[in-house]
Amino acid sequence: EVQLVESGGGLVQPGGSLRLSCAASGFTFSDHYMDWVRQAPGKGLEWVGRTRNKANSYTTEYAASVKGRFTISRDDSKNSLYLQMNSLKTEDTAVYYCARASYYDSSLIDYWGQGTLVTVSS
Amino acid sequence: QSALTQPASVSGSPGQSITISCTGTSSDVGSYNLVSWYQQHPGKAPKLMIYEVSKRPSGVSNRFSGSKSGNTASLTISGLQAEDEADYYCCSYAGSSTCVFGGGTKLTVL
Numbered sequence: 001e002v003q004l005v006e007s008g009g010g011l012v013q014p015g016g017s018l019r020l021s022c023a024a025s026g027f028t029f030s031d032h033y034m035d036w037v038r039q040a041p042g043k044g045l046e047w048v049g050r051t052r053n054k055a056n057s058y059t060t061e062y063a064a065s066v067k068g069r070f071t072i073s074r075d076d077s078k079n080s081l082y083l084q085m086n087s088l089k090t091e092d093t094a095v096y097y098c099a100r101a102s103y104y105d106s107s108l109i110d111y112w113g114q115g116t117l118v119t120v121s122s
Numbered sequence: 123q124s125a126l127t128q129p130a131s132v133s134g135s136p137g138q139s140i141t142i143s144c145t146g147t148s149s150d151v152g153s154y155n156l157v158s159w160y161q162q163h164p165g166k167a168p169k170l171m172i173y174e175v176s177k178r179p180s181g182v183s184n185r186f187s188g189s190k191s192g193n194t195a196s197l198t199i200s201g202l203q204a205e206d207e208a209d210y211y212c213c214s215y216a217g218s219s220t221c222v223f224g225g226g227t228k229l230t231v232l
Contacts, residue, residue, distance in 0.1 A: 035220065044125070044226040045160075045168065045211055050219060061219060097167060107156055107215040110179070112167040 002026040002111045004098045009116030016088050016120070022081040022098030022113055030054060030076040033101035035109060036083050038094035038118075046094075050101070051081070066092075088120045126151065126212055126224035133230040139200040142227045144212030145193060150222060152193040156215035159188060159197045162226075163208045171210075172197060199229070207231040 008020040022034075033056075036048040049062040051072045060072050071084040081098055095115040102108040127145040134140040144151065144159075151157060157175045160168035170179050172188035175195060185200045195214065199206055209228050213221035 033219075045213075045223045047220050047223065101220075102173075105156065105174070106219060107221050108158055108170075108173050109213070109221070110170050110173070112169070114167050 002100065004100065004111060004113030006096065006098050006113045006116040009096065009118045011119045011121065012088055013122050014088060014090055014120055017084070017086045018088065018118060020083040020085070020096055020098075020116055020118070022083075024079045024081065024098075024100070027100070029074075029079040031103055033106050034072075034074060034081045035099040035101060036070075036072060036081075037097045037099050037109070037112075038092075039097070039115070040091075040094040043094075048083070048096070052106075085118070088118075090120050092118065093120045094118060124222070126214055126222060128210075128212060128224040128227045130225075131228045131230065133232055134199075134202045135232045136202055136204065138202050139198060140202060140229065142197045142199075142210050142212075142229070144195040144197070144214070144224045146195075146214050146216075146222075147193055150193075150214040150216035151190065151195050153217070154215045155190065156221070157188065157190060157195040158213045158221065159186075160211045160213065161206075161208045162211065168211065202231055204231050 003025045035050045069087045097115045098113040099109045100111040102110045159172040162168045176188040212224040
């Protein structure tokens with residue numbers, strides 16, 4: 001069974017930093033591209049960014065709204081995905097989901113974690 | 123990439139059928155048969171219900187079906203049940219590596 005479990009959310013002041021983690025199990029983590037997607041309170045889904053797999057040099061992409069402030073990384077030896085968030089803004093307040101891209105169609109997210117809440121407030 | 127357009131809300135009675143539309147452009151929905159649909163219950167993670175316009179993942183009820191015409195994709199739920207009440211999001215490939223989401227539709231089962 002595919003499982004994605006996020007952790008690391010919490011309350012942080014504007015301008016602060018936070019690191020989210022996602023522990024993956026039930027599939028060959030190293031084969032898959034992995035995404036972060038967020039959802040502000042009462043709002044829709046917003047793609048945050050992606051890391052590709054080793055075969056694609058672990059390259060990353062980011063949404064314009066977070067580029068330069070957020071960094072996605074992964075540790076295949078630990079089946080873990082990370083999101084380093086710096087210079088946080090109040091508008092970054094959201095539930096952050098770890099998500100797996102399908103092995104056969106990398107544009108398709110086929111599994112999601114339960115999410116972790118990040119609140120940016122003074 | 124702009125978000126795809128979905129109605130804010132739809133409703134139906136148990137046993138009825140409803141359709142949720144997802145309108146994009148010739149650069150996304152109209153160009154690729156890579157539209158997916160997600161169901162999200164309050165406080166829960168999204169769940170994949172439809173992919174590649176009309177395919178159902180294993181375990182998803184055949185009451186859920188998808189289609190596409192031009193720049194608009196649609197999700198139809200037949201035999202509506204109380205447990206179908208949730209938010210639904212479409213997502214379409216748009217030429218980059220990931221998909222672009224719709225704004226979401228709240229389905230109310232009356």
